[in-house]
Amino acid sequence: MNSKMIFTVFAFIGLAFGMSQAPQPVTESSYIIQGSSLADVRALVVRQGGEITHELGVIRAVGATLTPAQVKALRAHAGIQRVYDNGAVEVAGKPVKNDDSGSGRGNSDVLETHYPTQAGAKDVHGMGFDGSGVTIAVLDTGLWKHEGIRYNSVGGERIKAVYNAITDSVPVSPLSGDDPGGHGTHVASIAVSSRVTAEGNYNGVAPGASLVSVQAFDEHGLGSYANVIRAIDWVVANKEVHGIRVLNLSFSAEPRSYYWDDPINQAVMAAWQQDIVVVAAAGNRGPAPMTIGVPGNVPYVITVGAVTDNYTPYDYRDDELASFSSTGPTVEGFVKPEVLAPGGHVLGLMDPTSTLAKEHPNFYVDQRYYFEMSGTSQASAVVSGVAALILQADPTLSADDVKCRIMSAGRVAMAGKGGNKSLAYSVYQQGAGMVDVKTAIANQARDCANGGLDIAADIAGTKHFGGPANQQDDGSYYLRGNLDSRETGYVWDGSYTDSSGYLWTNGYLWTDGYLWTNSYLWTDSEVGLNGYLWTDGYLWTNGYLWTDGYLWSNGYLWTNALTEMASMSSWVEQE
Numbered sequence: 001m002n003s004k005m006i007f008t009v010f011a012f013i014g015l016a017f018g019m020s021q022a023p024q025p026v027t028e029s030s031y032i033i034q035g036s037s038l039a040d041v042r043a044l045v046v047r048q049g050g051e052i053t054h055e056l057g058v059i060r061a062v063g064a065t066l067t068p069a070q071v072k073a074l075r076a077h078a079g080i081q082r083v084y085d086n087g088a089v090e091v092a093g094k095p096v097k098n099d100d101s102g103s104g105r106g107n108s109d110v111l112e113t114h115y116p117t118q119a120g121a122k123d124v125h126g127m128g129f130d131g132s133g134v135t136i137a138v139l140d141t142g143l144w145k146h147e148g149i150r151y152n153s154v155g156g157e158r159i160k161a162v163y164n165a166i167t168d169s170v171p172v173s174p175l176s177g178d179d180p181g182g183h184g185t186h187v188a189s190i191a192v193s194s195r196v197t198a199e200g201n202y203n204g205v206a207p208g209a210s211l212v213s214v215q216a217f218d219e220h221g222l223g224s225y226a227n228v229i230r231a232i233d234w235v236v237a238n239k240e241v242h243g244i245r246v247l248n249l250s251f252s253a254e255p256r257s258y259y260w261d262d263p264i265n266q267a268v269m270a271a272w273q274q275d276i277v278v279v280a281a282a283g284n285r286g287p288a289p290m291t292i293g294v295p296g297n298v299p300y301v302i303t304v305g306a307v308t309d310n311y312t313p314y315d316y317r318d319d320e321l322a323s324f325s326s327t328g329p330t331v332e333g334f335v336k337p338e339v340l341a342p343g344g345h346v347l348g349l350m351d352p353t354s355t356l357a358k359e360h361p362n363f364y365v366d367q368r369y370y371f372e373m374s375g376t377s378q379a380s381a382v383v384s385g386v387a388a389l390i391l392q393a394d395p396t397l398s399a400d401d402v403k404c405r406i407m408s409a410g411r412v413a414m415a416g417k418g419g420n421k422s423l424a425y426s427v428y429q430q431g432a433g434m435v436d437v438k439t440a441i442a443n444q445a446r447d448c449a450n451g452g453l454d455i456a457a458d459i460a461g462t463k464h465f466g467g468p469a470n471q472q473d474d475g476s477y478y479l480r481g482n483l484d485s486r487e488t489g490y491v492w493d494g495s496y497t498d499s500s501g502y503l504w505t506n507g508y509l510w511t512d513g514y515l516w517t518n519s520y521l522w523t524d525s526e527v528g529l530n531g532y533l534w535t536d537g538y539l540w541t542n543g544y545l546w547t548d549g550y551l552w553s554n555g556y557l558w559t560n561a562l563t564e565m566a567s568m569s570s571w572v573e574q575e
Contacts, residue, residue, distance in 0.1 A: 063226035141219070225264055279301070306344060348378070
């Protein structure tokens, strides 16, 4: 975070000892200031003497360095809606235990990555779908121009643009710039690598897709709110120029407010409103409930959790939810994540000079530019590739319909046999299940996601929404309304089960029902001290208070709340 010290000399008369006090420092820190329009906010900040560092038109805001007095004056001004600390966020991918046993890597220089097959993409490639005509924007640490990333499945140049939100610059050539961290390259490789194994299998999920690299994180995978929002702003502004249909967000920060008050989430909602399919990492703070991070807690987007294959990539019976994968519900009662995807010991390309490769050389595989990581970052990249394949198959789909297709095709983990089968994981852990792009492309599902929501009103601040999740007195979670889990068995006590023997089936039809297509309205869009009145008569006293103590009585508590690093990116080992 940028900050500097300025000194103002002011004297005090020492009444007790007759002594003067030394000059006191006044700290100037970085903030995000939001109002009714970018021009009005800019003028007000300049009038107060603040130094503008970012123009964030996507959320009608600027980034600026301000003194406490300037912050106080701006917060009191009628033309200012919000003043946020410019907090830090981190990427959400982790190296894993290096275990060569049973990995089935073979002897080819191009290693088998497995996840295209696990997600159904291999079959789709055989049908002629490779993501061609669709551009994926990866907002991350930058991009290494390895041939598998630079060239698409037919050998053409695929990188349409590179934007650096940290320096606010676009190089003349899209081949300029690099990836000092390594994370962005790894994520992009999973989504689009065109490398082909000796058996004819692509390394990436959508090897024909085009690519835009947007850098908002440094070599350590850290970034500020202002830089991330500026990056999203650029993606929205350049959507038509580069044909951007998918935005991959493989990072996470701990929520500090309701979803609609978070400035990154506001930018993400603006992107979704422009029909950009936003794919967000659930986060790596699992397996505890209510650990979904920003921006995965936005109800509109596709939030992705991680599955591990236990080093048996084509034996799905021992696939299980990764223990680090964050789970729902969100504070507002939404069921998250929407889907799961491969996220354990995932192979992707990485520059050997990048920070991750140098700090964790044991995860660099056979010195052939492959790096092994686990995380919901990697799972999100798989789903971004899946979204590109679906959009190539049907370019007319809206962002909501892409989400609908992906969720309606999910393969749910079931335990037991015959009539004794039950959910192996709760809906808050696995959402609609494991992603399956072959089924998603084959089906004709529409209008089964984001029902009851109004994104225009949400962005405008006139309406906000909540989901069907609730919590019983004993602390367990259930679903309210027409799909009442107290009757249908969807109660979850927050436990995590890592036993194997699950059946992953696409025969479960909860996506056609109440759960994914209805939401609740927050009356008058106000978050008040006396609680919230849901449209169906549910009254929540003390501000939608869960047993774990989530309470933001003023709608947001941003002052000094996001100066600490997000906890999503602590290293995790593959279980």
